[in-house]
Amino acid sequence: MLDSAQEKITAREKYLRTLLDNFPFMVWLKDTKSRLLAANTEYARVAGVSSPHELEGKTDFDFFDPELAKEYVEGDRQAMESELPVGTVNRLRTADGKDIWIESYKSRLVIDGNIEGTLGYARDVTDAIRREREYHSLIENSPNLIVRFDTACRRTFVNQKTANLYGVAEDVLLGKTPSEFPGGDSAYGYEQVVKEVFKSGRSAAMDLHWHAPDGNSRIIHIWLAAELDASGLPIAVIGMGQDVTETYEYQERIHHLAYFDTLTKLPNRALLIDRVEQTIAEAERHAYPFGLIMLDLDRFKEINDTLGHTLGDVLLCEVASRLEKCVRPYDTVARLGGDEFGILVSEMRVPENITRVADKVLQAFDQPFVVDGHDVFVTASLGIAAYPSDSQAVDDLLKYADSALFHAKHLGRNNFQFYSADLTIKAAERREVETNLRFALKKEEFLLHYQPLVDLATREIIGAEALLRWQHESGKLIMPDKFIGIAEETGLIIPIGEWVMRSACQVAVALNRGRPRPVTVAVNLSTRQFLHNDLVSSIQAILAETGCHTDWIKLEITESLLLENTDNIQRMLQSLSAMGLCISIDDFGTGYSALSYLHRFPVRELKIDRSFTSDITDNAERALIVQAIVSLARNLNKNVVAEGVETLEQADYLHKMGCPQAQGYLFSKPLPLEQFLALLG
Numbered sequence: 177m178l179d180s181a182q183e184k185i186t187a188r189e190k191y192l193r194t195l196l197d198n199f200p201f202m203v204w205l206k207d208t209k210s211r212l213l214a215a216n217t218e219y220a221r222v223a224g225v226s227s228p229h230e231l232e233g234k235t236d237f238d239f240f241d242p243e244l245a246k247e248y249v250e251g252d253r254q255a256m257e258s259e260l261p262v263g264t265v266n267r268l269r270t271a272d273g274k275d276i277w278i279e280s281y282k283s284r285l286v287i288d289g290n291i292e293g294t295l296g297y298a299r300d301v302t303d304a305i306r307r308e309r310e311y312h313s314l315i316e317n318s319p320n321l322i323v324r325f326d327t328a329c330r331r332t333f334v335n336q337k338t339a340n341l342y343g344v345a346e347d348v349l350l351g352k353t354p355s356e357f358p359g360g361d362s363a364y365g366y367e368q369v370v371k372e373v374f375k376s377g378r379s380a381a382m383d384l385h386w387h388a389p390d391g392n393s394r395i396i397h398i399w400l401a402a403e404l405d406a407s408g409l410p411i412a413v414i415g416m417g418q419d420v421t422e423t424y425e426y427q428e429r430i431h432h433l434a435y436f437d438t439l440t441k442l443p444n445r446a447l448l449i450d451r452v453e454q455t456i457a458e459a460e461r462h463a464y465p466f467g468l469i470m471l472d473l474d475r476f477k478e479i480n481d482t483l484g485h486t487l488g489d490v491l492l493c494e495v496a497s498r499l500e501k502c503v504r505p506y507d508t509v510a511r512l513g514g515d516e517f518g519i520l521v522s523e524m525r526v527p528e529n530i531t532r533v534a535d536k537v538l539q540a541f542d543q544p545f546v547v548d549g550h551d552v553f554v555t556a557s558l559g560i561a562a563y564p565s566d567s568q569a570v571d572d573l574l575k576y577a578d579s580a581l582f583h584a585k586h587l588g589r590n591n592f593q594f595y596s597a598d599l600t601i602k603a604a605e606r607r608e609v610e611t612n613l614r615f616a617l618k619k620e621e622f623l624l625h626y627q628p629l630v631d632l633a634t635r636e637i638i639g640a641e642a643l644l645r646w647q648h649e650s651g652k653l654i655m656p657d658k659f660i661g662i663a664e665e666t667g668l669i670i671p672i673g674e675w676v677m678r679s680a681c682q683v684a685v686a687l688n689r690g691r692p693r694p695v696t697v698a699v700n701l702s703t704r705q706f707l708h709n710d711l712v713s714s715i716q717a718i719l720a721e722t723g724c725h726t727d728w729i730k731l732e733i734t735e736s737l738l739l740e741n742t743d744n745i746q747r748m749l750q751s752l753s754a755m756g757l758c759i760s761i762d763d764f765g766t767g768y769s770a771l772s773y774l775h776r777f778p779v780r781e782l783k784i785d786r787s788f789t790s791d792i793t794d795n796a797e798r799a800l801i802v803q804a805i806v807s808l809a810r811n812l813n814k815n816v817v818a819e820g821v822e823t824l825e826q827a828d829y830l831h832k833m834g835c836p837q838a839q840g841y842l843f844s845k846p847l848p849l850e851q852f853l854a855l856l857g
């Protein structure tokens with residue numbers, strides 16, 4: 177029995193010894209004086225003895241370098257004093273002369289409640305330390321900036337390169353988010369991208385623009401990737417940045433060389449073509465017309481030969497800067513080579529507007545250029561192609577503008593020509609109208625025609641609309657659609673509008689003299705007149721001066737005026753209405769009707785646009801719209817007038833719908849005053 181118990185103990189000791197000796201770590205027990213009580217084979221191997229028994233009773237001083245042995249003995253002391261294991265990493269030279277790194281842990285050896293010494297184990301961590309040093313060396317010697325963020329976007333690691341960029345010590349950056357340090361818009365943007373990587377787990381890249389306090393600025397290209405835990409969730413984000421400032425600048429330089437003219441610094445032909453392509457893409461979406469101008473200086477070769485090439489270059493630079501002043505910032509002036517320039521005039525409301533730019537460009541050459549103290553006179557010829565009317569293709573537009581330029585040169589220089597002869601004629605007409613319009617008032621060339629307003633129930637004339645005409649000295653009677661737009665653009669509509677108002681008031685006074693029921697005269701007002709703040713006082717003065725009663729005058733405005741919806745316009749309309757004048761909306765239904773304005777503004781009458789009246793009898797949809805407008809007006813207690821009534825059928829239909837008043841060729845065209853008076857009786 178005893179034998180078998182003894183056998184078991186012996187067997188267990190054998191197993192334990194085998195376990196310890198085959199353990200790849202050094203394992204030992206020491207007494208309180210750091211003398212080895214027991215150790216395993218690995219310890220013996222490192223200490224350079226053939227068997228663990230040879231270690232017993234010895235200290236580290238017997239095997240190792242005295243300095244290291246001292247550290248170990250000190251470690252033993254600490255381990256005995258501490259309740260927790262004490263860990264260290266030390267370098268050690270083995271008995272066979274190899275330098276290795278040893279990581280050791282020691283704890284108190286407690287037997288029966290007494291501290292009897294220490295127990296420890298140690299392992300060779302040379303490979304792990306070498307790997308760690310390699311990684312560290314890679315990171316610190318990397319030309320890249322390396323950062324690690326925790327889930328709160330705080331930096332948990334930065335390499336030296338990163339600290340250098342910000343010009344601070346690493347610990348200034350650690351524990352802070354980019355917003356906290358260095359802060360600012362680009363740091364905030366950076367942080368958002370880091371957060372995005374945490375959220376999506378997908379890597380991302382961005383350019384960080386860093387403006388140092390010393391005024392220096394750098395561009396860092398950063399790749400961000402998520403570091404995942406065992407379950408695949410992001411636990412950190414690693415950022416690797418590369419300073420690409422030089423590459424950027426280099427690219428900029430290349431771009432500049434490729435797309436800009438070195439002499440004038442203007443865009444070159446390639447960039448102009450690029451911009452035209454972009455404008456076409458935009459224009460297709462928004463349906464804007466635009467124009468392309470080709471410009472060539474007249475007789476530049478002679479000037480260049482006289483001035484010499486250096487001064488010729490100065491002249492070209494002066495021309496470039498004057499041309500830039502003729503266009504809006506989003507237009508493009510380019511130098512195509514030699515004395516040839518191109519101008520892209522983007523986004524025009526009407527194609528004719530390019531005439532204004534062309535005129536301005538020609539006028540820019542009216543004043544001499546001062547070159548080296550001398551006045552140099554030079555003129556230019558311009559050729560214009562219009563998108564989309566001439567073509568929708570870049571190559572064609574360039575070709576057509578060029579051929580129009582050729583035509584302008586052929587016609588004696590210092591002028592502009594459109595590729596389409598039609599537009600050239602229109603532009604010439606427009607310019608003529610503008611010039612003559614300035615003198616038309618003085619020369620008393622304006623007159624008003626009156627179109628009767630009829631009561632649909634009785635077919636009696638109850639008023640008239642005053643419509644402006646221009647009796648040109650050539651004898652031609654010019655209709656308003658040919659000149660009102662130009663008068664508005666040039667501001668001439670203000671004095672012309674005043675003339676219309678005064679004439680209409682005088683006529684209203686004459687018409688109503690001795691008449692029991694008032695006859696109204698409607699006057700058209702354009703938006704531009706409202707933007708000129710004197711409108712209310714000007715109308716007030718004219719009413720007083722002519723003795724015209726406010727019941728006799730109606731003011732026709734367009735829906736677009738109400739859509740401008742400024743407080744000022746609202747105030748002016750309130751004042752005019754408070755004076756007793758009827759405000760009427762002309763061409764009702766053609767604007768982007770926001771019906772809410774009907775109760776916000778003091779509107780008393782709606783005039784249904786003639787496009788609705790014209791096919792009221794054969795287009796059910798149109799008829800429905802007219803019916804809706806009539807009902808709306810009635811419900812809102814407003815008068816309603818149908819415009820453009822041309823047939824009896826239309827008049828009857830409107831009457832049946834409940835429309836009380838109408839105007840149109842059926843009753844009468846707009847008439848000169850005498851004829852209108854005769855009709856009125």
Ligand SMILES: Nc1nc2c(ncn2[C@@H]2O[C@@H]3COP(=O)(O)O[C@H]4[C@@H](O)[C@H](n5cnc6c(=O)[nH]c(N)nc65)O[C@@H]4COP(=O)(O)O[C@H]3[C@H]2O)c(=O)[nH]1
Binds near residue numbers: 627642762841846
């Ligand atoms: N096909 C057809 N047309 C008809 C018929 N009945 C009237 N018309 C025309 O329709 C236009 C009505 O004037 P509007 O809508 O105020 O449209 C006016 C108004 O917006 C503007 N206008 C005229 N006089 C002035 C003015 O003194 N000041 C301002 N700012 N604009 C004016 O010029 C526009 C055109 O005037 P007009 O050429 O005189 O053209 C007038 C008139 O001749 C019809 O049955 N059939």
